[in-house]
Amino acid sequence: MSQDSYRPSFNLSRVDASVAQPVRLFFASAFLWLVLASMIAVITAIQLKDVSFLGGCSLTTYGRLKALESNLFTYGWLTNALFAINLWLMSSLTRFELKNAWLANVGGVVWNLTLTYGAYQILMGKMNGFSLLEMPKEVALASWLGFLLAALWPAVAFSRRPTGHVYVSQWYILGSTLVFPITFALTQLLVLWCPAQGVLQALVHSWYYQNLHLLWFASSAIAAVYYFIPKESGRTVAAYYLSTIGFWTFFLFASWTGPATLLGSPLPLWVQSVGVVAALLMLIPFAILAIHFLGTLSWNRGISQSWNNTTLRFVLVAIFALILWGLLFAVSSTRGFNAVIRFTAFTVGLEHLLSYTFVSFVIFGAAYFILPKITGLLWLSPKLVHLHFWSCAIATVSLLIITLGGGWQQGSGLRADWPSALFPTFLLLIGHIAFVINAWGMLCSKLSSGYKPTHA
Amino acid sequence: MKNIKFIFAGVVFTLAASFLGILLSGRVQLGSLGRAPAEEGGLLFPPREPGLAIQGREVYLSLGCVACHTQQVRPASQGNDIAKGYGPRHSVARDYILQSSVLLGTHRIGPDLANYGARAASENEIHQHLLVPKAGSAMPSYAFLYTRGKDGTLVPTEKAIALVAYLKSLKIDYSSPEAKLNQ
Numbered sequence: 001m002s003q004d005s006y007r008p009s010f011n012l013s014r015v016d017a018s019v020a021q022p023v024r025l026f027f028a029s030a031f032l033w034l035v036l037a038s039m040i041a042v043i044t045a046i047q048l049k050d051v052s053f054l055g056g057c058s059l060t061t062y063g064r065l066k067a068l069e070s071n072l073f074t075y076g077w078l079t080n081a082l083f084a085i086n087l088w089l090m091s092s093l094t095r096f097e098l099k100n101a102w103l104a105n106v107g108g109v110v111w112n113l114t115l116t117y118g119a120y121q122i123l124m125g126k127m128n129g130f131s132l133l134e135m136p137k138e139v140a141l142a143s144w145l146g147f148l149l150a151a152l153w154p155a156v157a158f159s160r161r162p163t164g165h166v167y168v169s170q171w172y173i174l175g176s177t178l179v180f181p182i183t184f185a186l187t188q189l190l191v192l193w194c195p196a197q198g199v200l201q202a203l204v205h206s207w208y209y210q211n212l213h214l215l216w217f218a219s220s221a222i223a224a225v226y227y228f229i230p231k232e233s234g235r236t237v238a239a240y241y242l243s244t245i246g247f248w249t250f251f252l253f254a255s256w257t258g259p260a261t262l263l264g265s266p267l268p269l270w271v272q273s274v275g276v277v278a279a280l281l282m283l284i285p286f287a288i289l290a291i292h293f294l295g296t297l298s299w300n301r302g303i304s305q306s307w308n309n310t311t312l313r314f315v316l317v318a319i320f321a322l323i324l325w326g327l328l329f330a331v332s333s334t335r336g337f338n339a340v341i342r343f344t345a346f347t348v349g350l351e352h353l354l355s356y357t358f359v360s361f362v363i364f365g366a367a368y369f370i371l372p373k374i375t376g377l378l379w380l381s382p383k384l385v386h387l388h389f390w391s392c393a394i395a396t397v398s399l400l401i402i403t404l405g406g407g408w409q410q411g412s413g414l415r416a417d418w419p420s421a422l423f424p425t426f427l428l429l430i431g432h433i434a435f436v437i438n439a440w441g442m443l444c445s446k447l448s449s450g451y452k453p454t455h456a
Numbered sequence: 457m458k459n460i461k462f463i464f465a466g467v468v469f470t471l472a473a474s475f476l477g478i479l480l481s482g483r484v485q486l487g488s489l490g491r492a493p494a495e496e497g498g499l500l501f502p503p504r505e506p507g508l509a510i511q512g513r514e515v516y517l518s519l520g521c522v523a524c525h526t527q528q529v530r531p532a533s534q535g536n537d538i539a540k541g542y543g544p545r546h547s548v549a550r551d552y553i554l555q556s557s558v559l560l561g562t563h564r565i566g567p568d569l570a571n572y573g574a575r576a577a578s579e580n581e582i583h584q585h586l587l588v589p590k591a592g593s594a595m596p597s598y599a600f601l602y603t604r605g606k607d608g609t610l611v612p613t614e615k616a617i618a619l620v621a622y623l624k625s626l627k628i629d630y631s632s633p634e635a636k637l638n639q
C-alpha cells in the first residue's frame with residue numbers, strides 16, 4: 001500500500017480546520033456503532049448455528065438482536081460516517097469554511113442520543129415490525145431534527161460556495177441529503193403515526209427501504225467515488241458527458257424500485273410490475289457508473305496502480321460490488337428468478353453487497369483519506385490497515401458466496417437450513433476492531449494532547 | 457447543473473413521482489377495501505381478531521418473531537408456498553385490512569405463519585412447540601414465557617397465552633372474492 005496514508009503530522013487547511021470538529025464527532029460515533037453492530041452480528045450468527053445460545057431470556061432473542069444490529073449498522077455506522085464524508089467532501093470541493101460547526105455537533109449528538117434511546121427500546125422489546133423502522137415512533141421527530149442539523153451543511157456549503165465550478169460528486173451529495181428527511185418523514189407518518197390500511201404499509205416501507213439504501217447511502221457513496229478516483233489516480237473521469245444522464249436516471253428510477261422487493265406479495269400485480277420495470281431501468285445509470293469508474297481506472301494499468309493506494313484499493317472493491325449489485329438486483333427482480341430466491345439468504349447477500357461491500361468499503365477508503373487531513377496526524381499502524389483490508393475483503397467475499405449460493409440452494413430445495421455465516425461475521429469483527437483501533441488512536445491522541453489546528 | 461434550486465426541484469420531482477405513482481395510486485385502489493363475503497349472503501371475511509390475539513400480536517412484535525417468519529402465501533405462479541402447505545390459497549390484500557400492523561416479513565428462517573392457526577391442531581400443540589421446539593426446528597425454546605406453578609408444573613404466562621391466541625388466529629382458510637379456496 002502507498003505510504004501516502006502514513007504521512008507525518010502536518011497543519012490543517014482553513015477549510016479542513018473549520019469542519020474538523022463535527023467530522024471527528026461523526027466518525028468517532030460511527031466507529032463505536034460499527035464495533036457494537038459487529039459484535040451483535042457475531043452473536044446472531046452463533047444463534048443461527050446454536051439456537052439455544054443466549055436463548056434464556058426475552059432480552060436476547062434472535063429477533064431483537066437482529067433488529068438492534070441492523071439499526072446500529074444503518075443509523076449508527078453508515079449514517080454517521082456519511083454525515084462526516086458528505087460534509088468534508090462538500091466543504092473541500094466548494095472551499096467553504098463552516099462557521100457554525102457547533103450546530104452540526106448538536107445535530108450529531110441529538111442523532112446519536114435518539115439512536116441510543118431507540119436501541120434501548122428495541123432491546124426492551126418495544127419495537128415495530130418493519131425492517132429499519134423498528135425504533136419506537138416517539139424518537140422519530142428528534143431523529144429527524146438531528147438529521148437536519150447534522151446533514152444539511154453540505155447544502156449550505158454549496159449555496160454559499162466561493163468557487164463557481166460544480167462537480168458530479170456535489171449533485172449526488174445534494175440529492176442524497178434531501179432524500180432522507182423527506183422519505184423518513186412520510187414513511188413515519190404512513191406506517192407508524194397514521195398507518196395506511198393493510199398491505200399499503202408494506203408498500204410504503206419498501207419505498208422507504210429502497211430510497212434509504214439507494215438514494216441516501218449509495219448516492220452518498222457514489223459521490224465519494226466520483227471524488228476519490230480522479231483525486232487519487234490523477235485521471236479525468238471517462239465519458240464525463242454522461243454524468244448528467246447517469247445522475248437523473250439514477251434518482252428517477254431508484255425510488256420506483258421498492259415494489260420489486262415485494263414480488264408475489266398481496267399487492268396488486270401492476271404495482272409489482274412497476275417495480276420490476278424500474279429495477280431493469282436501473283441498469284442504465286449502473287452502466288454509466290461502470291463506464292465512468294472502470295473506464296477511468298482500466299486503461300494504462302490504472303487498476304494495478306489503484307491497488308497500491310489505500311483509499312483506491314477499498315474504492316475499487318466497492319465499485320465491483322456496486323456493478324455486481326446492479327446486475328443481481330435486475331436479475332433477481334425478474335419473476336422467475338425471484339420466485340426462487342425470495343425470503344432466502346440470497347436477499348441477505350444482496351443487502352450485504354450494497355450496504356457493506358459497496359457503501360462501507362467506500363467509507364473505509366474515504367476515512368483513510370480524510371482522517372489524516374482533519375487530524376493532521378498519521379495512521380498509527382500500517383499493519384492494522386493491512387489486517388483491516390484483508391480480513392474485511394476475505395470476509396465479505398466469503399459471506400457473499402455463503403448467502404448468495406446458500407440462498408439459491410434454499411430456494412431450489414437443495415437445502416432446508418439457513419446458511420451459517422459465522423466465520424465471515426467473526427472475521428469482519430476482527431477487521432473492524434483493527435480499523436477502529438487505528439482510527440481511534442488518531443482521534444484520541446488529538447483529544448488528549450489538546451491539539452488546536454493551525455490554519456495553513 | 458450549478459443551481460441548487462434546480463437540483464433540489466429535480467430530486468423532489470423524482471420522489472414525488474414515485475410517491476404519487478406507487479403509493480397514492482395503490483391507496484386509491486386498496487384504501488377502500490372492506491370485509492366481504494366470498495359468496496353473496498355469506499359470512500364477512502377476514503374475521504375480526506379476538507382481543508387476546510391483538511395482545512398476542514404485541515408479544516409477537518416484541519420478541520422479534522418477524523425476523524424469522526413471514527405471513528404471506530405467494531401465488532402458485534410465484535413460488536411453491538402452496539405446494540409446501542403454507543396455505544390453501546395465496547394471500548390477498550383483503551386478508552390484512554383489519555391488521556393494525558402488517559407483518560409480511562422478509563426472511564423465512566422458520567416457516568410462513570399466514571395460515572399457521574389452521575395448521576396447528578390445538579393451542580396445547582403451540583404451547584408445546586414454544587416450550588420444546590420439534591426436532592429439526594430452527595426455533596429456540598421460549599421457556600421464559602412459562603413459570604413453575606405451585607405443584608411444579610409449567611404454567612404459561614399472560615404473554616404466552618396471548619401469543620398462542622394470536623398464532624391460533626392466523627388463518628386464511630376462507631374464500632375471498634379475489635382468491636377462492638378451490639382454485
